[in-house]
Amino acid sequence: MARPLRSAGPPAKAEGSLAPGARVEGVHVEVAVTLPVTNRYTYSVPPALVGRAVIGSRVLVRFGQKKVTGVVVRERVEAPSGITPVDVSEVLDDTPALPVDLVELCLWVADYYEAPLGEVMRAALPAGSGESARNVVALTEAGRAAANGIGGALPSKQRMLLAKLVGKAVPMSAFKAAEKPVITALVTDGLVETGELRDKVRVRLKRERIVKLAVPITEAREAAGRSPKRYAVVEALAAVKAGEWLAVEELANRVAGSKPLLRALEKDGLVALGDREMPLDAAQTGESLASEVQPPP
Known part of the structure; x- marks a missing residue:
């Protein structure tokens, strides 16, 4: 069966889209969760969040056993027949993390390239803006005392469960079904408490090599001698604010062929070499998606 032809460019805004900064007026919204899944999911907007649920805003929503980050992509949608959508738990942004036109572009990219919408979003x-939350169980002050043998005797199942919680909060999903009634009894007795543990996505940033002068400028100039390349490197580093580092790549842009000299200059005690995390830039945000993804001819 032939597949339908796709548009050669991003589609016009579908009915139900909003202009930038527009507020959600409906009861339900469609959310793209930032997981490798294709579908969009319908959630109910509690009255307290209606004024903050904005197209392009990040939201925290229940997805399976935990809460994950999602992005509002549609509003004024009908709830699926026979399904009662769960509530949006939290709106994570005071202002939208993504502009409406970029949300539309993400929807088009996912459709055109048959990519999981969650990964595109x-x-x-x-980078690093994702959040998730898990239901966890932890000891109260009384529970910590009971785990240390202070207070009255406890049934063996309760003692064993308290021992699991010493020094840490444990996700509710880690407990077997038979342990859930024990947890309920311990909560009633004030020995444990339940709550949410918020997880921030950890981002491993790229690192770059850096260099700076290790001696006063006058001493470095004298030590450079009559070597034009060494002297040029010293002058380039002297132009940097005292004590600050310069990226080796930036130095190479200023002084051609400088990289091979750095080890020798370090050995002579004229420069210090190190490395640092590179700051996030547009290549790690949606800014690059809008500029780099081009519709095929």
């Missing part, structure tokens, strides 16, 4: 968000 995650790529568009600033």
